[in-house]
Amino acid sequence: MIDSITDHFIQKITKSLRRGKQVHRRLPGGGLVYIDRPLPFLLLFRHPAGNPDHATADFVKASASYIIAQEEQTPELTRLIGSIAEEMAHQFDAFLILEIKAAPQATPTTPLFRILGPKEQLPTTISTLQHELEQIKIGGFHSSVETVSNQELLEGPLSLFPEEKLKKHSYLMLGLELKPIYVNQETGTAYPLLLRTLREKIAAAIKKTVFDFLSVQTSHKPIHFQSLGRQAVNRSVWKIDKQLTSISDQFRFLLLVTPVNNNEAWAEFKKSNYSQTPTFFYRLMPVDADQLKRKLYNIPIEKVDDPTLAYLFRDKRHELDKMLTMLADRNTPDFMYSSMQLFGTVDDQLLKVAEGILAAIPASTREADVELIPVPEFAALAEQEIAFLKKQYAGVDSGVVVSDDIVGLIVSKGRLHVGTDAKIPRHRAQALIQHEVGTHILTYYNGKAQPLQQLYIGSPGYEELQEGLAVLSEWLVGGLDQERMRILAARVVSVYHLTKGCSFIDNFLRLKETYKFDEETAWDITMRVHRGGGLTKDAVYLRGLIHLLNYLKEGNALEPLLIGKIRQDYLPIVQELIYRNVLRPVPLKPRYLLDPTIKPKFEKLKEGITVFNLL
Structure with a gap:
């Protein structure tokens, strides 16, 4: 920390900006000047003399260019900001x-936001700021915004520059006064959740305002307002990302909630003539859930001042907390309630679609005639597809594991696990390979190619989009048959009845007798839904497919969804991080995106089709 803002200190900052470098320097009194890279704007906060306001100071920290200082440092700040402004105006024209x-002496009638702008006119920049602030909702109500003259910024002991200098050098001086509803006025402590929410929304409003200013007034033409965010990410962010990944890597959730005695339980269930609820056994827990939770909440996510990354980390912590709770509650009724929070439930519309599929597609009568592919042959085909991915990206370190304690197919930590007793129809082999390798393994390694590890361990709720993509890939390669659609619909119906209190036996008999599934298929669906104590995850396959079809119908592209294990509403976040150069282009593309013969199917998706049109 420096003792004073000297001319030498100012010259060093200006020199760094002239060279295109980042500025990150401490100021006297605990202040800070942070400029991510040469940018034609600067946010300023000055602590009131003798009364530091750290809560309001937090609002500028979300920016890529800001100064936090003290009011009494105004003369030195004038020289510092003047030097920065002169250099940046020289580079960008304005x-x-x-x-x-914070608004002093706020009353009930004080607006939430007061914009201080040029008195003689209301330029588009101020109109943009006013509009964006008005869109912010607190308690369901739009914010109150007032625009007044910026004369108080130009006169008096705290002014930085007179109006004549601003006009001469093409500077625009604005002020934003906040009603401090985010601070308890009696204790002086901040309301952390309200402060965080306001900060995220105000940061977006400011970026859009700056984007308008730059587009109209300067030679700097950003491609998107999100590109004005930080490009540099400090070491604490990567440390937190690594800590969350370390906790996620300590347990394999799906394997831990999948029975290891599936074959034996099925034999006993059959022997009882479907009258005794099966007993499932699971892998031993490799971790202490309570200890991992302690580590999880010791991660200082609150220190991340980038709103976007902080949101990603908080979201992931919440998901890991729920998963650990589920593992601790495995084989108890509480397991299902956490599952409903984590994976969702079945709403009336989804149930209606699922029941419609089961009504429209007759029960299969050809099951005995279906040729099954031997597990070793299927494993070899999967290894070939993994080799295809390795040719695109050397970072792919995957493989196929055949094991007798796996039911069907599971991808875990980027590897495909195949049960020795897996029954795979030959005509669906390529479809399942695109499902497991071309989607799950591909997005795992696309995410792993990114500097942000959350993209490969999976964002909360990523399963819905993942399974939607995986099922769509089956259709694209011609392997999504009617029986597969019936199974996806049956999973939804079984999850619905599970959450309504239906027993294992009732769910099994419903599938067998009402929907005419063969015994082994009915068992497999019921086991998957009731495992662990009630896992609602299997409803995401059909739900994800429906949402994905709607997304593609709106003209959106499929490829951005393959950047990692994300959920659909994360796309704006991912796009922002791409604009900010935090994320990189994806190295892997699935085979179907490179196959010109599949292009007509993509055209159909753009035109808009429903799940019923896929059959």
Whole structure:
């Protein structure tokens, strides 16, 4: 930390900006100047003399260019900001300074936001800021915004520049005054959740305002307002990302909630003539859930001042907390309630679609005639597809594991696990390979190619989009048959009845007698839904497919969804991080995206089709 803002200190900062470098320097009194890279704007916050306001100071920390200082440092700040503004205006033709402050002596009638702008007119930049702030909702109500003259910023002991200098050098000086509803006025402590929410929303409003200013007034033409965010990510972010990944890597959730005695339980269930609820056994827990939770909540996510990354980390922590709770509650009724929070339930519309599929597609009568592919042959085909991915990206370190304690097919940590007794119809082998390898393994390694590890361990709720993509890939390669659709629909119906209190036996008999599934298929569906104590995850396959078809119908592209294990509403976040150069282009593409013969199917998807049109 420096003792004073000297001319030498100012010259070093200006020199760094001239060279295109980042500036990150401490100021006297605990202040900070942070400029991610040369940018034609600067946010400013000055702590009131003798009364530091750290809560309001937090609002500028979400920006890529800001200064936090003290009011009494105004003369030195004038020289520092003037030097920065002169250098940036020389590079970009104009410069915007936005000072943020808390409203003094706020009353019930004080607006939530007060914009201080040029008195003689309301330029589009101020109109943009006013509009964006008005869209912020607190308690369901739009914010109150008032626009007044910025004269108080230009006169008096705290002014930085007179109006004449601003006009001469093409500087725009704005102020944003916040009603401090985010602070308890009696104790002076901040309301952390409200502060965080406001900070995220105000940061977006400011970026859009700066984007308008730059587009109109400067030579700097950003491609998107999100590109004005930080490109540099500090070491604490990568450390937190690594800590969350370390906790996620300590347990394999799906394997831990999948029975290891499936074959024996099925034999006993059959022997009882389907009258005795089966007993399932599971792998021993490799971790202490309570200890992992302690580590999880010791991760200082609150120190991440980038709103986007902080949101990603909080979201992931919440998911890991729920997973650990489920593992601790495995084989108890509480397991299902956490599953409903984590994977969702079945709403009326989804149930209606599922029941419609089961009504529209007759029960299969050809099951005995279906040729099954031997497990070793299927494993060899999967290894070939993995080799295809390795040719695109050397970082792919995957493989196929055949094991007798696996039911069917499971991808875990980027590897395909195949049960020795897996019954795989030959005509569906390639479809299942695109499902497991071309989607699950591909997105795992696309995510792993990114600097942010959350993209390969999976964002919360990623399963819905993942399974939607995986099922769609089956259709694209011609392997999504009617029986597969019936199974996906039956999973939804079984999850619905599970959450309504239906027993294992009742769910099994419903599938067998009402929907005419063969015994082994009915068992497999029921086991998957009731495992662990009630796992609602299997409803995501059909739900994800429906949402994905709607997404593609709206003209959106499929490829951005393959960047990692994300959920659909994460796309704006991913796109922002791409604009900010935090994320990289994806190295892997599935085979079907490279096959010109499949292009007509993509055209159909753009035109808009339903799950019933896939058959």
